[in-house]
Amino acid sequence: MPGIEERAPRAPVSTAPLGHAMTGVVGDTILGSADVSRTRERRRHTRLRRAVALGALALGWIVIRAAGGHGIFPSVAMPHWLVPLLPMTVLVLLLGAVMVIPLLGAGRSPHTLVRPGETSVGLDDVVGIDSIKAEVVRSINLFLAHQTFLDTMGGSARRGVLFEGPPGTGKTFVAKAMAKEAQVPFLFVSASAFQSMYYGQTNRKIRTYFKQLRKYARTEGGAIGFIEEIDAIGASRRGLGNNSGSEGVSGVVNELLVQLQSFDTPTRGQRMRGAWVDAVNRYLPDGRKLRKPTIVPANVLIVGATNRKDDLDPALIRPGRFDRSIYFGLPGRRARADIVAYYLGKKAHAEDLDAHGAVDLVAGMTFGYSPAALERLMDEALVIALTHGRSAMTMSDVSEAKMLVELGVTDATIYTPNERDRVATHEAGHATVAYFVGQTRQLEVLSIVKRRDSLGLLQHSETEERFTQSREELHALLQIAMGGMVAEEHWFDEVSTGPASDLAAATSIGAPAAWATRSSPWRPAARATAAVGWSTRSWATRRPGPSSTPS
Numbered sequence: 001m002p003g004i005e006e007r008a009p010r011a012p013v014s015t016a017p018l019g020h021a022m023t024g025v026v027g028d029t030i031l032g033s034a035d036v037s038r039t040r041e042r043r044r045h046t047r048l049r050r051a052v053a054l055g056a057l058a059l060g061w062i063v064i065r066a067a068g069g070h071g072i073f074p075s076v077a078m079p080h081w082l083v084p085l086l087p088m089t090v091l092v093l094l095l096g097a098v099m100v101i102p103l104l105g106a107g108r109s110p111h112t113l114v115r116p117g118e119t120s121v122g123l124d125d126v127v128g129i130d131s132i133k134a135e136v137v138r139s140i141n142l143f144l145a146h147q148t149f150l151d152t153m154g155g156s157a158r159r160g161v162l163f164e165g166p167p168g169t170g171k172t173f174v175a176k177a178m179a180k181e182a183q184v185p186f187l188f189v190s191a192s193a194f195q196s197m198y199y200g201q202t203n204r205k206i207r208t209y210f211k212q213l214r215k216y217a218r219t220e221g222g223a224i225g226f227i228e229e230i231d232a233i234g235a236s237r238r239g240l241g242n243n244s245g246s247e248g249v250s251g252v253v254n255e256l257l258v259q260l261q262s263f264d265t266p267t268r269g270q271r272m273r274g275a276w277v278d279a280v281n282r283y284l285p286d287g288r289k290l291r292k293p294t295i296v297p298a299n300v301l302i303v304g305a306t307n308r309k310d311d312l313d314p315a316l317i318r319p320g321r322f323d324r325s326i327y328f329g330l331p332g333r334r335a336r337a338d339i340v341a342y343y344l345g346k347k348a349h350a351e352d353l354d355a356h357g358a359v360d361l362v363a364g365m366t367f368g369y370s371p372a373a374l375e376r377l378m379d380e381a382l383v384i385a386l387t388h389g390r391s392a393m394t395m396s397d398v399s400e401a402k403m404l405v406e407l408g409v410t411d412a413t414i415y416t417p418n419e420r421d422r423v424a425t426h427e428a429g430h431a432t433v434a435y436f437v438g439q440t441r442q443l444e445v446l447s448i449v450k451r452r453d454s455l456g457l458l459q460h461s462e463t464e465e466r467f468t469q470s471r472e473e474l475h476a477l478l479q480i481a482m483g484g485m486v487a488e489e490h491w492f493d494e495v496s497t498g499p500a501s502d503l504a505a506a507t508s509i510g511a512p513a514a515w516a517t518r519s520s521p522w523r524p525a526a527r528a529t530a531a532v533g534w535s536t537r538s539w540a541t542r543r544p545g546p547s548s549t550p551s
Contacts, residue, residue: 034141034144034145034148035144035145035146035147035148035221035299036143036144036183036184036220036221036222036299037144037183037221038221039220039221039222039299040220040221043218043219043220043221106196106198106201106204107201107204107205107208108205108208109187109189109205109208109209109211109212110189110190110193110194110205110209111187111188111189111209111212111225112187112188112189113185113186113187113188113216114176114179114185114186114187114188115185115186116179116180116182116183116184116185117180118179119176119179119180119186120180121173121176121177121179121180122177122180122181123136123137123177123180123181125173125177125342126170126173126174126177127335127338127339127341127342128331128335128336128338128339128342128371129170129174129328129331129335132170132174132326132328133174135324135326136161136174136177136178136326139158139161139301139324140178140181140182140301142157142158143157143158143182143222143224143299143301144182144222145157146222146299157299157301158301158323158324159260159263159300159301159302159320159321159323160260160301160302160303160304160321160322160323160324161301161302161303161304161322161323161324161325161326162230162303162304162305162306162309162317162322162324162325162326163175163303163304163305163306163326163328164305164306164307164309164325164326164327164328165307165327165328165329166307166328166329166330166370167307167370167372168370168371168372168373169328169329169330169331169370169371169372170328170370170371170372171305171328172226172228172305173371174328175188175226175228175303175305178224178226178303179224179226182222182224184216184217184220184221184222184223184224185216185220185223185224186223186224186225186226187209187212187213187216187223187224187225187226188226188228189209189225189226189227189228190227190228190229190232191227191228191229191230191231191232191233191234192229192232193205194206194209194232194233194252195232195233202233202251202252202255203251203252203255206233206252206255206256206259207255207259209225209259210225210259210260210262210300213225213298213300213302214262214263214265214267214298214300217263217298217299217300218267218298221299222299222300222301223298223299223300223301224300224301224302224303225300225301225302225303226303226304226305227302227303227304227305228305229305229306230304230305230306230312231306231308231309231311231312233252233253233256234253234256234304234306234312234313234316235253235311235312235313236311236312236313236314237250237253237313253313253315253316256316257313257315257316257321260302260316260321261320261321263297263298263299263300264295264297264298266295270293270295273292273293274292274293277290277291277292278292302322304322309325330368330369330370331369331370331371332465333360333363333364333367333465334363336362336363336366336369336374337359337360337362337363339371339374340359340362340363340366340374340378341359343374343375343378344359344378347378347379347382347393348382348391348392348393349392349393349394350390350392350393350394350395352394352395353393353394353395353398358395361395362395362398364461364462364465365399365402365444365461366402367461367462367465373405376405377398377401377402377405378393378398378401380401380404380405381393381397381398381400381401382397383401384397384400384401384404385397399444399445403445403451407451407452407454407457408451408452409451410449410450410451411449411450411451411452413450415448415455420448422488422492422496422498423448423455423456423498424448424456425487425488425491425492426456426484426485426487426488426498426499427446427447427448427456427457427458427484428446428487429483429484429485429486429487429488429490430446430458430480430481430483430484430487431443431446431458431483432483432487433479433480433482433483433486434458434460434480434483437475437476437479437480438460438476438477438480439476440462440463440464440473440476441460441461441462441463441476442460442461442462442463443458443459443460444459444460444461445457445458445459446458446459453501454501455498458480460480471513474513478506478510478513481502481505481506482499482502482506484498484499484502485498485499485502485503
């Protein structure tokens with residue numbers, strides 16, 4: 001049509017089924033040979049040719065010097081007038097080096113280089129997070145086959161992956177597994193290591209880090225950079241007019257944003273060749289001008305980890321910088337069972353932990369535990385077994401370790417006879433009400449041993465892991481929480497200060513329970529408690545999972 005510019009037709013992208021080259025990208029295993037391997041092999045051949053060329057030059061120099069009857073290195077005579085000045089010259093150079101070297105090292109990249117094979121953690125050690133593991137494998141395979149993905153399907157591989165989630169959920173552990181499986185240089189760095197006391201050096205460290213990433217990527221075919229706690233340098237800038245702490249907030253974030261899109265930056269040699277081409281083209285006609293060499297972007301994958309994604313700058317987590325966000329949540333019961341079984345396979349344990357249902361029992365009593373917390377629990381159980389003179393932990397050691405981790409060490413407090421009877425009656429009231437109304441709960445621990453601020457406790461948990469609760473279940477938890485106070489009132493005709501924690505728990509949970517069920521749980525709870533012979537004045541509940549009713 002007139003007035004409309006005609007555009008050249010774009011080459012169609014093939015819609016045929018995936019060929020062998022791309023089938024492995026969406027598989028469950030890491031690609032053994034891909035674009036990265038081929039690039040690494042080409043770079044190795046280039047280095048070999050350069051080494052042979054340098055060796056030939058050195059050998060030719062030696063042959064020529066030997067044929068002329070001279071030594072390999074030419075002798076240089078030092079002027080006699082320079083000899084007295086030599087000590088002073090050396091001293092000045094040393095003083096200058098002492099002053100200059102720290103300034104030069106201040107901008108050095110603070111990363112730790114992990115070569116393939118230097119870490120023992122692999123994807124086989126990642127258990128309990130199968131969906132996350134599959135997503136990580138897919139990201140690695142896209143990184144390894146980036147060129148094939150582009151040529152075959154016209155897609156761009158992921159340049160950034162953000163790991164987010166609560167502490168201890170395995171973000172750094174999975175990153176170490178990536179370092180082993182990807183078979184490329186892995187540059188590990190903590191975001192706080194970029195910070196410097198010298199103005200401008202923080203930005204310089206960030207530039208140097210990404211420069212090293214590009215260098216290793218072009219040398220080895222690819223490189224992965226892992227920035228732990230990236231929120232330390234990627235926090236939101238809080239508006240355009242904020243000038244306070246510009247180098248610590250806005251300047252650092254701006255530098256990070258720029259560097260995340262710097263993978264097509266030419267190397268020093270490419271810039272020099274481009275400058276020579278520009279100089280020659282100034283004297284050539286348009287039809288004879290030389291073409292600059294094509295700059296191939298470095299194959300770099302950035303992995304960031306944080307447990308405060310909401311604090312990150314919006315420009316940092318947009319597509320093109322961090323293309324994929326992977327959430328690491330607390331594991332469910334089945335995932336915890338897999339994690340417990342994995343750690344039991346590495347730690348000495350007795351036969352009762354190998355019995356049928358033992359692993360599932362440990363998983364059920366550790367609701368809300370992260371993988372790091374589960375490992376700590378197993379280690380504490382080993383310490384308890386060692387304390388008792390045994391070389392392997394038992395189920396009782398795990399239960400005792402759980403009490404130790406959650407409530408602290410026992411306090412050798414001696415109760416008076418009256419106080420001992422009152423504490424025992426109080427805890428028995430909790431247990432009795434739990435027996436009658438807690439049909440969906442199982443009692444685990446009943447104790448009057450003092451731990452921290454608790455004189456005694458009843459620990460109970462759901463028989464099945466659930467994430468919602470009905471009004472009747474909330475009412476049951478209210479009755480269990482207030483059972484201790486009612487028992488004191490029934491047997492001693494008065495209430496002590498012991499139920500203070502029960503009242504606090506009831507207050508913190510009763511209001512959300514009333515709002516969630518759109519009705520007051522007061523009257524149903526009172527009627528239900530009257531059915532077991534007592535009356536109540538308040539209510540309590542908690543989140544699904546293990547529950548402790550301290551007094």
